[in-house]
Amino acid sequence: MDPLAELDARVTRCAACPRLVAWREEVGRVKRAAYQDWTYWARPVPGFGPPDASLLVIGLAPAAHGGNRTGRMFTGDRSGDVLYAALHELGLASSPLAVSLDDGLTLRGVRVTSPVHCAPPENKPTPEERDTCRPWLVRELELLAPRLRAAVVLGAFGWQAALPAFAEAGWRVPRPRPRFAHGARVTLERGTPAADGSGPVTLYGCFHVSQRNTFTGRLTPEMLRDVLREAAGEACLPPYAPPDSPPPAPG
Ligand code: SF4
Numbered sequence: 001m002d003p004l005a006e007l008d009a010r011v012t013r014c015a016a017c018p019r020l021v022a023w024r025e026e027v028g029r030v031k032r033a034a035y036q037d038w039t040y041w042a043r044p045v046p047g048f049g050p051p052d053a054s055l056l057v058i059g060l061a062p063a064a065h066g067g068n069r070t071g072r073m074f075t076g077d078r079s080g081d082v083l084y085a086a087l088h089e090l091g092l093a094s095s096p097l098a099v100s101l102d103d104g105l106t107l108r109g110v111r112v113t114s115p116v117h118c119a120p121p122e123n124k125p126t127p128e129e130r131d132t133c134r135p136w137l138v139r140e141l142e143l144l145a146p147r148l149r150a151a152v153v154l155g156a157f158g159w160q161a162a163l164p165a166f167a168e169a170g171w172r173v174p175r176p177r178p179r180f181a182h183g184a185r186v187t188l189e190r191g192t193p194a195a196d197g198s199g200p201v202t203l204y205g206c207f208h209v210s211q212r213n214t215f216t217g218r219l220t221p222e223m224l225r226d227v228l229r230e231a232a233g234e235a236c237l238p239p240y241a242p243p244d245s246p247p248p249a250p251g
Contacts, residue, residue: 004143008046011117011136017129020118027064027119041071044118047140048073049111055092055235056144056151057083057228058137058158060208061116061125068119071101073112079209083112086224090232109237113140115161123210130161134168137161141169145198150235152227155208156180162203170194171201182207182223185230204231 001009015021028042045062059079062068066077074080075098087093087110094106116125116133125133141148153159159180167173171188178186184205190198206227207219214220 002051004047004051004140007136007139007143011044011046014044014117014136016132017118020116020120020125020129023121024064024068024118027068032065035065035069038069040069042068043071045071045073045114046117047111047113048075049107049113050109051143052147053107053109053111053144054147054149055110055231055237056141056148057087057110057112058151058153058162059112059114060123060155060157061114062119063123064119070099072098073114074098074209075103075105076100078211078214082209082214082219082221082224086221086228089225090228090237092228092232092237109235110232111144113137115158115165125157130157134161134165137165138168141165145169145194146196148201148235149199150202150204150231152204152206152231153180154206155210158208159184159203159205166201166203170198178203180205182219183227202231202234 025042028040031038031040045067059074063077063079066080067073067075070076074083080098084093084098085096088096092108092110098105115137116130117136153162163173163177166188170191172191173188178184182205185202187200187202189200204227206224207213209219209224
């Protein structure tokens with residue numbers, strides 16, 4: 001089995017955080033009225049995207065009735081609607097819609113993950129839960145390292161959680177640690193020369209795609225698209241040319 005697929009499978013069996021295990025399962029039992037017919041995933045949600053991704057999108061944690069219901073990152077909630085619409089516009093997602101595990105959505109060159117893999121109450125993991133979950137992100141970064149060139153980090157929580165994970169996975173994080181801001185950009189060099197092709201990774205700060213940010217206009221689709229486009233350029237993911245594009249005019 002591909003090592004990243006194996007990691008994803010192991011993540012789904014983790015039960016290291018008693019509060020989050022209890023919460024994710026209770027949410028799956030009680031359910032939201034609109035989803036009474038669903039069998040909630042109610043387990044840790046692994047990263048989503050190909051093993052050769054050169055761009056990583058790092059969020060916070062699965063949403064109680066989004067990823068915790070569907071079993072896939074940013075799938076089945078408003079945050080995902082905004083994120084995948086932007087990725088689709090840039091040719092990085094096969095569809096702007098992410099509704100369920102079997103909806104056929106695929107990503108090109110980009111992987112979506114989070115520093116905490118279980119839905120937390122009020123979207124607020126404790127620092128201890130964040131630290132307990134870090135080894136999963138560290139291992140994911142190690143496996144992606146040979147191709148990884150850029151990461152878009154959504155929100156201050158993800159930023160603070162991601163920096164130590166990058167450090168543990170072999171990148172040099174400046175001291176003092178760079179602060180989160182929308183539009184922040186920092187390049188992390190590899191700590192030691194690596195034979196596996198891994199190199200520097202540029203981190204981009206972006207406001208989180210939460211409803212609170214997108215409904216209030218703090219984060220607009222254009223702002224998100226601009227950050228993703230810049231990061232995709234850094235990650236050598238050129239704009240996708242649809243197969244039915246007309247050939248260029250001669251001459
Ligand atoms: S948050 Fe992470 S470490 Fe905690 S139970 Fe979920 S997968 Fe395991």
